[in-house]
Amino acid sequence: MTLALLHTSAAHVPVFDALRDADHPGLTLRHLVRAHLLDRARAHGPDAAADGVRAALADAMAAGADAVLCTCSTIGGVAESHAADAGVPVLRVDRPMAAAAVRTGRRVTVVATVASTLEPTTALLKEEAARHTRTVDVTTVLVDGAWERFEAGDQEGYLRRVTDAVDRVEGADAIVLAQGSTAPAAARATTAVPVLASPRTGLRAAADLCQRRRTERGRT
Incomplete structure (x- = not known):
């Protein structure tokens, strides 16, 4: 299973790697760090990051992700709102x-x-x-x-x-x-x-999303 994580700080990468190692050792993580999205959201509101969020979700799908976890609470709602465009389940970590x-x-x-x-x-x-x-x-x-x-x-x-x-x-x-x-x-x-x-419970829920996605694919 592959989970893409959309971060707005590289500081989150080792945190989620450690949680994956402890709780979900079979899960592959793909980290997408987009610090500029938080900068835009702070300056102009979360919706100002929408174009960048859509681009990041497209990158996640291209990388073969079964689901996407947005680890930034500021733009998490924006990410979830574009799940249909992404073609994969999207969950905000919080x-x-x-x-x-x-x-x-x-x-x-x-x-x-x-x-x-x-x-x-x-x-x-x-x-x-x-x-x-x-x-x-x-x-x-x-x-x-x-x-x-x-x-x-x-x-x-x-x-x-x-x-x-x-x-x-x-x-x-x-x-x-x-x-x-x-x-x-x-x-x-x-x-x-x-x-x-939010990190541990968010990652657990995202891992469950990946598993359900794989199960659904296996039925088709």
């Missing part, structure tokens, strides 16, 4: 996490380090709440100064700021880490509130 969050409780706090991620993640949570016939109240936290640490290569400083922000959250039933790059903060946080991250 969808399984969002589904788990709305099952956990009504009050969900989104923690992000890039402002452009807040609206797409909030919309996704409300979509998953409607899908599961639940009500969700979403609050958001933008971690000041964290993204600058990430861009400077200061991973420790980045995660420290995110973890501190998570531990300051009050009145939540679940805390959602909106970006895959913040996932290690889930293990570092000391809060009693469940802290949910």
